Amino acid sequence: MSLAFSAILLALVPCVSTHAVLNPEPAGVAQEHPLITPSPTVPDPVTRTIHRKRDILDDLKGDVNSVLSELGSNIPSYVASGVPNFFQDFPIGEDVRKSLGLDDSQVSALPTSVLNIPSYGNWTDQGWNLRFHGNVYKQPNISEEKLNDLANVFLIDTSVEELPPDQANQARNLTAAIFVLQQSDENVTFNLRPAPTAGASGEQGGGGAVTPNGGSQQIRFPYETTNQGDFDAFVQIDGNGLADGNSTSNLQRLNVYTQGSIIGNATSYLVPPTGLTIISDIDDILRITKIYQPKEGLLNSFARPFVQWKNMPDIYANWSRSIPNFHFHYLTTTPEQATRNYMDFIYKTYPGGSFDTRPLNFSDVEATLSIRKYLLDKIFETYPERKFILVADTSNSDVMKDYPQMVTDFPGQVQCIFLRNTSATDDGDRFPYDTSGFKDLDKNTYMFFKVPDDLTNLDIQNGQCLNASIQQNLTFGYQGLPFGINLGSGAASLTFGANFGMGILMAGFAVAFMI
Numbered sequence: 001m002s003l004a005f006s007a008i009l010l011a012l013v014p015c016v017s018t019h020a021v022l023n024p025e026p027a028g029v030a031q032e033h034p035l036i037t038p039s040p041t042v043p044d045p046v047t048r049t050i051h052r053k054r055d056i057l058d059d060l061k062g063d064v065n066s067v068l069s070e071l072g073s074n075i076p077s078y079v080a081s082g083v084p085n086f087f088q089d090f091p092i093g094e095d096v097r098k099s100l101g102l103d104d105s106q107v108s109a110l111p112t113s114v115l116n117i118p119s120y121g122n123w124t125d126q127g128w129n130l131r132f133h134g135n136v137y138k139q140p141n142i143s144e145e146k147l148n149d150l151a152n153v154f155l156i157d158t159s160v161e162e163l164p165p166d167q168a169n170q171a172r173n174l175t176a177a178i179f180v181l182q183q184s185d186e187n188v189t190f191n192l193r194p195a196p197t198a199g200a201s202g203e204q205g206g207g208g209a210v211t212p213n214g215g216s217q218q219i220r221f222p223y224e225t226t227n228q229g230d231f232d233a234f235v236q237i238d239g240n241g242l243a244d245g246n247s248t249s250n251l252q253r254l255n256v257y258t259q260g261s262i263i264g265n266a267t268s269y270l271v272p273p274t275g276l277t278i279i280s281d282i283d284d285i286l287r288i289t290k291i292y293q294p295k296e297g298l299l300n301s302f303a304r305p306f307v308q309w310k311n312m313p314d315i316y317a318n319w320s321r322s323i324p325n326f327h328f329h330y331l332t333t334t335p336e337q338a339t340r341n342y343m344d345f346i347y348k349t350y351p352g353g354s355f356d357t358r359p360l361n362f363s364d365v366e367a368t369l370s371i372r373k374y375l376l377d378k379i380f381e382t383y384p385e386r387k388f389i390l391v392a393d394t395s396n397s398d399v400m401k402d403y404p405q406m407v408t409d410f411p412g413q414v415q416c417i418f419l420r421n422t423s424a425t426d427d428g429d430r431f432p433y434d435t436s437g438f439k440d441l442d443k444n445t446y447m448f449f450k451v452p453d454d455l456t457n458l459d460i461q462n463g464q465c466l467n468a469s470i471q472q473n474l475t476f477g478y479q480g481l482p483f484g485i486n487l488g489s490g491a492a493s494l495t496f497g498a499n500f501g502m503g504i505l506m507a508g509f510a511v512a513f514m515i
Contacts, residue, residue, distance in 0.1 A: 092182060110139065121254075121271065126236055129236050137180040147172040155298055166305075170303050196253075198253055200347065207317070208251060218259075246272075254270065267347075278319070329356070332356070332357055336357040394420065400437060401434070415445075415465070436477050445463075
């Protein structure tokens with residue numbers, strides 16, 4: 001259990017054949033084609049105060065840790081460490097190269113690929129600045145047999161060989177995307193073109209933006225890639241027929257093609273200084289992931305097709321149609337190597353928009369828990385006059401801390417916060433969530449909801465964030481603890497449900513992970 005996840009993965013790599021061919025990715029997009037290149041209310045019971053919080057949690061943690069030790073290697077290290085995140089400690093390019101035994105000439109012979117992430121641009125006194133960010137890498141050839149071995153590390157109580165063929169292929173393709181050779185000190189050149197469409201809001205063009213009358217140009221990124229292959233910076237672009245940001249309220253769509261890489265395409269957005277932006281998490285709010293159930297979460301992330309969460313696409317499509325010039329921004333803390341499937345899913349299911357993912361230099365647990373705030377700060381600072389709608393779910397501890405903190409750090413910019421209460425809507429979520437950050441916020445500026453329809457008919461454009469028919473029951477402390485206990489200044493509830501024994505065990509796991 002103390003062995004690092006990356007070490008387990010790399011231990012499997014030395015036997016990899018560098019001559020066999022991967023399972024093919026889904027059909028790629030041509031060089032000058034738009035879009036993303038696909039890759040492979042029940043009220044809480046009456047509350048009463050709990051005084052012995054630490055004793056209760058300490059006792060539960062001790063009991064659960066003993067159970068964890070008995071389960072041994074069946075529980076992955078990222079779960080036992082208290083972080084319900086499947087994407088930790090990925091090996092980086094140099095480690096992969098050494099493990100494969102590739103020399104410089106062999107690496108040089110591999111074609112170069114670019115992950116180009118859909119981005120946003122802002123208007124300044126000098127004109128439009130467009131953010132370019134992504135990663136430059138090379139994909140070694142790995143045999144199917146060894147890809148199976150590597151993919152199996154990510155699965156619990158099953159294997160690639162036991163999966164249906166389509167799921168096995170997806171698991172292998174995603175694993176191959178993780179085992180890449182990041183390329184440092186590379187120069188990247190981009191070609192910009194007006195984008196006729198992006199996204200799936202049901203509107204012409206996919207929603208969220210218009211196709212500009214111009215904007216075609218070539219941009220040489222002014223900096224070389226980092227030692228982990230990343231590039232990320234704002235670059236001033238020429239007007240060339242684009243509407244000035246101080247004379248239009250429309251978002252303008254641009255296709256961004258990476259020169260020399262047929263899979264390095266993205267759609268980016270020029271966003272004017274004022275207006276409304278939604279920043280949305282993806283897992284367990286836009287798609288069914290079950291990140292709080294490791295076995296299901298891994299299958300849903302590595303093998304199974306992405307599935308929308310209930311009718312959430314209808315909610316987003318309605319907002320796109322009814323709110324003028326609504327900027328959609330999707331933020332996931334999944335590392336960038338694993339996000340092509342995310343972008344492909346969003347653009348086929350939700351309105352088009354810009355993206356943020358976790359770059360490679362945020363790779364360990366501590367960095368993982370700080371990356372969301374870093375990315376939130378970046379977009380808020382880019383648009384100091386825009387207002388923001390923040391959407392996520394309660395299973396992310398960083399969300400529960402960072403979203404209310406944004407209200408304090410950026411006064412007047414957070415219009416609404418919407419959080420799906422996964423504990424209330426999925427009995428498989430036994431992880432407690434901390435609502436203490438919301439204690440001093442205006443109660444009309446946030447809502448914990450259970451189903452997408454709870455968001456229907458809210459006038460979020462004008463600041464209506466609370467559906468009065470949805471009970472909130474916040475205690476401003478840890479909620480969803482074992483035995484129905486909720487902690488905080490709002491008192492705590494104490495009830496015993498029908499599945500008492502299993503509830504104690506699963507909720508106990510959650511407590512152990514969160515302390």
